[in-house]
Amino acid sequence: MSDKKGKLGLYWASSCGGCEIAVLALHEKILDVAAAFDIVFWPCVMDFKYEDVEALEDGEIDVCLFNGAIRNDENAHMAHVLRQKSKVLVAFGACSFGGSMPGLANFTDKDAMFDWIYKQSPSTDNPQGTLPQKHSQVPEGELTLPNFWRTVKTLAQIVPVDYYLPGCPPEAHQIEAAVTAIVTGQLPPPGSVIGPDVTVCDECSRTKNEKKIKHFYRPQEIIPDPDVCLLEQGLFCAGIGTRSGCGALCPQVGMGCRGCYGPNEGVLDHGAKILTGIASVLDANTPEEVDKILDTLPDPAGYFYRFHLPQSLLRRRALGNGQKQTAKTGEAT
Amino acid sequence: MSEQRVGVYVCHCGHNIAGTVDVEHVAEWSANLPNVVISRDNKFMCASTGQEQIEEDIKEFDLTHVVVASCSPHMHEKTFRNACARAGLNPYLFEMANIREHASWVHASDKDGATNKAKSLVSAAVHRVIHQEPLQPMQVDIRPETLVVGGGIAGIQTALEIADAGYHVYLVEREPSIGGHMAMFDKTFPTLDCSACILTPKMFDAGSHPHITLLSYSEVEQVDGYVGNFTVRVRRKARHVDEDLCTGCGSCWEKCPIKVIDTVFEAGLGSRKAIYRPFPQAVPKYPIIDVENCTYYKSGKCRMCEKVCPTEAIRFDQEDEILEVEVGNIVLATGFQLFDPRRIPNYGYGRLENVFTNLEFERLSNAAGPTEGKIVLRDGVTEPESVAIVHCVGSRDKNYNSHCSAICCMASLKFAHLVMEKTGAKVYNFYIDMRSISKGYEEFYHRIMEEGASFIRGKVSEITDAAHTPEEEGKLILVCEDTLIGRPRRVPVDMVILSAGLEPRADAQEVGYMFGAGCGDTGFFTERHPKLDPVATVTEGVFIAGACQGAKDIPDSVAQGAAAAARVLATISKKQVNLEPVRAEIDESRCSGCRICNNMCPYHAIDFIEADGVSRVNPALCKGCGTCVAACPSQVINGAHFTFDQLIAEIDGIMVDVTAGALEVV
Numbered sequence: 001m002s003d004k005k006g007k008l009g010l011y012w013a014s015s016c017g018g019c020e021i022a023v024l025a026l027h028e029k030i031l032d033v034a035a036a037f038d039i040v041f042w043p044c045v046m047d048f049k050y051e052d053v054e055a056l057e058d059g060e061i062d063v064c065l066f067n068g069a070i071r072n073d074e075n076a077h078m079a080h081v082l083r084q085k086s087k088v089l090v091a092f093g094a095c096s097f098g099g100s101m102p103g104l105a106n107f108t109d110k111d112a113m114f115d116w117i118y119k120q121s122p123s124t125d126n127p128q129g130t131l132p133q134k135h136s137q138v139p140e141g142e143l144t145l146p147n148f149w150r151t152v153k154t155l156a157q158i159v160p161v162d163y164y165l166p167g168c169p170p171e172a173h174q175i176e177a178a179v180t181a182i183v184t185g186q187l188p189p190p191g192s193v194i195g196p197d198v199t200v201c202d203e204c205s206r207t208k209n210e211k212k213i214k215h216f217y218r219p220q221e222i223i224p225d226p227d228v229c230l231l232e233q234g235l236f237c238a239g240i241g242t243r244s245g246c247g248a249l250c251p252q253v254g255m256g257c258r259g260c261y262g263p264n265e266g267v268l269d270h271g272a273k274i275l276t277g278i279a280s281v282l283d284a285n286t287p288e289e290v291d292k293i294l295d296t297l298p299d300p301a302g303y304f305y306r307f308h309l310p311q312s313l314l315r316r317r318a319l320g321n322g323q324k325q326t327a328k329t330g331e332a333t
Numbered sequence: 334m335s336e337q338r339v340g341v342y343v344c345h346c347g348h349n350i351a352g353t354v355d356v357e358h359v360a361e362w363s364a365n366l367p368n369v370v371i372s373r374d375n376k377f378m379c380a381s382t383g384q385e386q387i388e389e390d391i392k393e394f395d396l397t398h399v400v401v402a403s404c405s406p407h408m409h410e411k412t413f414r415n416a417c418a419r420a421g422l423n424p425y426l427f428e429m430a431n432i433r434e435h436a437s438w439v440h441a442s443d444k445d446g447a448t449n450k451a452k453s454l455v456s457a458a459v460h461r462v463i464h465q466e467p468l469q470p471m472q473v474d475i476r477p478e479t480l481v482v483g484g485g486i487a488g489i490q491t492a493l494e495i496a497d498a499g500y501h502v503y504l505v506e507r508e509p510s511i512g513g514h515m516a517m518f519d520k521t522f523p524t525l526d527c528s529a530c531i532l533t534p535k536m537f538d539a540g541s542h543p544h545i546t547l548l549s550y551s552e553v554e555q556v557d558g559y560v561g562n563f564t565v566r567v568r569r570k571a572r573h574v575d576e577d578l579c580t581g582c583g584s585c586w587e588k589c590p591i592k593v594i595d596t597v598f599e600a601g602l603g604s605r606k607a608i609y610r611p612f613p614q615a616v617p618k619y620p621i622i623d624v625e626n627c628t629y630y631k632s633g634k635c636r637m638c639e640k641v642c643p644t645e646a647i648r649f650d651q652e653d654e655i656l657e658v659e660v661g662n663i664v665l666a667t668g669f670q671l672f673d674p675r676r677i678p679n680y681g682y683g684r685l686e687n688v689f690t691n692l693e694f695e696r697l698s699n700a701a702g703p704t705e706g707k708i709v710l711r712d713g714v715t716e717p718e719s720v721a722i723v724h725c726v727g728s729r730d731k732n733y734n735s736h737c738s739a740i741c742c743m744a745s746l747k748f749a750h751l752v753m754e755k756t757g758a759k760v761y762n763f764y765i766d767m768r769s770i771s772k773g774y775e776e777f778y779h780r781i782m783e784e785g786a787s788f789i790r791g792k793v794s795e796i797t798d799a800a801h802t803p804e805e806e807g808k809l810i811l812v813c814e815d816t817l818i819g820r821p822r823r824v825p826v827d828m829v830i831l832s833a834g835l836e837p838r839a840d841a842q843e844v845g846y847m848f849g850a851g852c853g854d855t856g857f858f859t860e861r862h863p864k865l866d867p868v869a870t871v872t873e874g875v876f877i878a879g880a881c882q883g884a885k886d887i888p889d890s891v892a893q894g895a896a897a898a899a900r901v902l903a904t905i906s907k908k909q910v911n912l913e914p915v916r917a918e919i920d921e922s923r924c925s926g927c928r929i930c931n932n933m934c935p936y937h938a939i940d941f942i943e944a945d946g947v948s949r950v951n952p953a954l955c956k957g958c959g960t961c962v963a964a965c966p967s968q969v970i971n972g973a974h975f976t977f978d979q980l981i982a983e984i985d986g987i988m989v990d991v992t993a994g995a996l997e998v999v
């Protein structure tokens with residue numbers, strides 16, 4: 001890169017904000033970033049308006065780190081704008097990569113979700129049954145809310161993405177490595193996931209043996225042996241099918257990998273891969289025994305698809321009654 | 334990717350395909366599929382003209398890939414691969430679409446549907462084939478030694494055939510003597526020649542052959558390696574007799590004070606000593622000490638056998654020995670076990686004294702047996718005046734075994750003959766259907782009918798000693814519906830023989846697993862092809878023969894034994910075998926050593942390399958089944974010829990809208 005400073009944009013769509021914190025977790029390294037880039041857009045941290053970014057030239061942003069899934073018109077609009085304005089668009093973090101937690105909404109639909117959130121949940125007091133409205137008139141004029149989609153999408157399902165930086169959130173050392181790669185121009189081929197193509201097991205120091213699972217336990221039910229593979233001890237661990245890069249943080253402290261770094265290269269469906277891996281080592285000979293073991297694993301869909309439902313082959317739970325999605329927005333027609 | 338040029342050949346298979354599928358249309362339509370440069374239909378692709386067409390086109394059109402749409406790859410994949418190879422194209426650049434079994438035969442009443450499906454299947458193959466890669470078979474050397482497991486008639490035959498051809502055989506038999514079930518019989522159907530007379534010469538030959546190492550009273554514990562190079566660990570159980578010194582003179586068992594009921598060879602009807610040889614013609618001739626019953630092992634006293642042994646061959650402290658042998662091929666001839674008729678409580682076996690099993694009857698009738706061949710009731714003296722023989726006990730019955738045990742009809746006729754010949758008793762055969770299908774069997778059936786045996790067609794529902802009439806008093810009454818006269822009947826007799834069926838051995842699953850031979854749903858070992866490859870298994874270099882493959886009689890067991898020997902000899906004389914290159918490979922640079930795949934492999938082909946923290950497939954052991962490929966959660970195991978790209982392309986191909994395309998093609 002020339003001595004001229006590059007331009008960096010950061011944006012959060014549908015996400016928790018953890019990815020923003022992860023950038024700040026670079027600590028003093030953030031100064032290197034500031035030295036290399038002018039930050040032209042980072043609404044979470046500095047006061048920018050959408051008009052500011054819309055006013056930029058096409059391709060003016062050198063690198064945009066985009067976190068969060070796409071679940072409403074506003075998210076999608078910003079995805080399109082930032083794609084247009086950025087030379088390199090990075091899907092940053094698990095939500096923009098695979099849909100992640102927001103994406104679990106694809107196991108249900110908008111109506112059911114609104115019903116629970118705004119009416120049924122125990123902490124809600126909403127006697128009129130008011131639901132969010134796209135347009136509402138107030139004395140000061142009309143207020144609008146972005147259209148909320150039925151189906152959560154990943155960034156790459158909306159616009160072309162150049163690189164993926166997985167993780168919930170991405171680890172500081174990986175962000176650093178990615179930024180360094182961008183600054184020095186040593187980037188992998190476009191479309192790549194930045195990070196090693198091995199699994200969490202590779203970084204996990206626990207001893208691995210041949211596996212046979214007779215029973216699944218929840219973390220609070222047993223005190224696992226500190227030196228042996230958690231999966232072998234019946235603790236669900238997605239590390240067998242999840243890209244490494246995190247340093248196996250969770251399994252090292254006795255908590256099974258949740259799968260936030262997503263699948264390895266070439267895997268079409270993260271959940272299905274972990275599922276087949278685990279199903280392969282159930283210690284069962286009959287369908288009844290299989291059922292018995294699987295009954296000890298609560299919420300299998302949540303375990304297997306926690307971070308990648310929208311990006312998986314499944315995409316979402318089938319919409320009943322012949323409802324179809326429109327190709328572009330995922331909105332039910 | 335350089336230019337792909339695919340040739341498509343759609344076979345009529347006479348009327349087999351063309352009678353249902355519009356073959357010409359499929360060929361025309363396929364011409365428009367991506368990369369297809371020539372598409373033809375042909376009456377019989379497998380005929381030499383069909384094959385030559387492929388060869389000519391490969392040269393003329395510079396084909397890079399070939400698709401034949403015809404029958405199952407089981408039938409002709411080899412044929413067309415060879416045709417490609419003759420024209421200089423790597424055989425793995427060929428793909429087959431099965432439009433016969435998968436389209437014309439199963440959709441015979443739906444011509445349009447079958448035609449559309451054929452198009453989908455061709456499209457799948459065309460999309461897939463361009464992703465296929467040239468593969469080279471792996472060559473391995475064949476060790477000339479062979480392991481035969483099981484010394485029944487089938488195993489003996491195999492061992493002798495191979496040894497006679499000059500190659501060494503290790504014959505491993507679990508029991509103290511070879512001979513198997515046949516050694517227990519009196520006469521053999523349908524010729525009624527004495528079983529021992531025809532068997533013992535073969536046993537003797539097997540025991541003394543310079544090219545046979547007989548490992549009796551031994552069991553295989555572990556098998557490693559692959560075709561041509563198996564390493565087998567055999568446990569030689571301690572006989573407590575020094576075979577180098579023992580002459581088999583018999584002083585020891587004559588003097589041994591402990592009598593034990595012999596539940597194996599004498600089927601519980603006779604007894605033996607605590608040091609014993611199972612039967613006089615046993616091979617080898619050496620006795621063994623039954624440690625469970627011998628006084629010495631209980632109290633440290635007695636040692637009678639040791640005192641009387643003229644050659645000082647008794648070894649109380651002898652221990653099991655572990656032997657490792659290296660062999661190129663393995664033949665399993667582990668035989669069958671008898672159905673336990675106690676499982677049918679209404680037949681009263683074990684509760685009603687004079688209900689016998691067929692094996693018990695063989696021992697009763699055998700001149701060397703416990704009654705010296707006299708057919709008597711359980712009291713040991715009374716000759717029966719009437720005998721019932723019940724067929725199909727535990728066979729052809731979905732509660733027990735649904736298969737036909739194949740030998741019971743004939744064995745039951747044999748029993749009828751022996752009873753009538755030796756006692757003059759009245760004989761009733763209770764049968765469901767008579768099956769006398771082999772050479773001389775129908776004639777044997779007629780002979781027994783002429784000799785005066787009665788035949789009642791009906792399944793016996795109960796055997797009881799609860800009399801309804803004075804004539805039934807003290808008798809066993811068989812209750813059944815006589816389906817020929819359409820009435821229930823009660824037939825009182827003195828003795829009942831249950832023709833219990835042939836079952837897979839209780840340990841067949843485990844034994845099969847150890848050797849890489851699977852068991853089908855009946856539990857017998859599965860042959861590679863039920864018609865065309867009946868003595869091979871899916872594991873290269875592992876063959877099966879005799880009743881372990883399915884219930885069968887002696888002639889068929891001998892034939893299979895010889896067939897397996899021929900297969901072994903063929904590989905030995907080739908000195909090398911080509912192994913299918915369709916196998917799995919782990920990308921070690923991407924394997925994280927999670928070990929999910931390790932115990933998936935039915936062929937024990939995957940090892941974990943501790944030092945590198947990765948798993949590795951032994952290519953010679955791998956059969957390319959794909960189990961590990963599917964299981965690998967990080968998708969770093971590649972199944973050659975079934976790669977991820979190939980499968981996805983195949984799915985893409987099958988999703989092509991064949992009806993839309995149909996409108997465009999004229």
Ligand SMILES: Cc1cc2nc3c(=O)[nH]c(=O)nc-3n(C[C@H](O)[C@H](O)[C@H](O)COP(=O)(O)OP(=O)(O)OC[C@H]3O[C@@H](n4cnc5c(N)ncnc54)[C@H](O)[C@@H]3O)c2cc1C
Nearest residue numbers: 483485486487507513514521522667668669879880886887
């Ligand atoms: C009552 C009865 C009467 C019959 N009469 C006739 C007849 O008249 N004519 C006829 O043609 N057929 C007859 N048959 C059928 C005949 O018994 C079989 O066809 C024949 O015995 C099959 O031979 P085989 O060698 O396959 O099995 P088997 O005779 O069962 O021999 C198998 C051998 O393998 C050994 N073995 C098993 N497992 C292992 C192991 N894991 N390791 C080492 N060794 C092992 C066993 O100890 C045994 O010696 C009769 C069957 C029965 C039950």
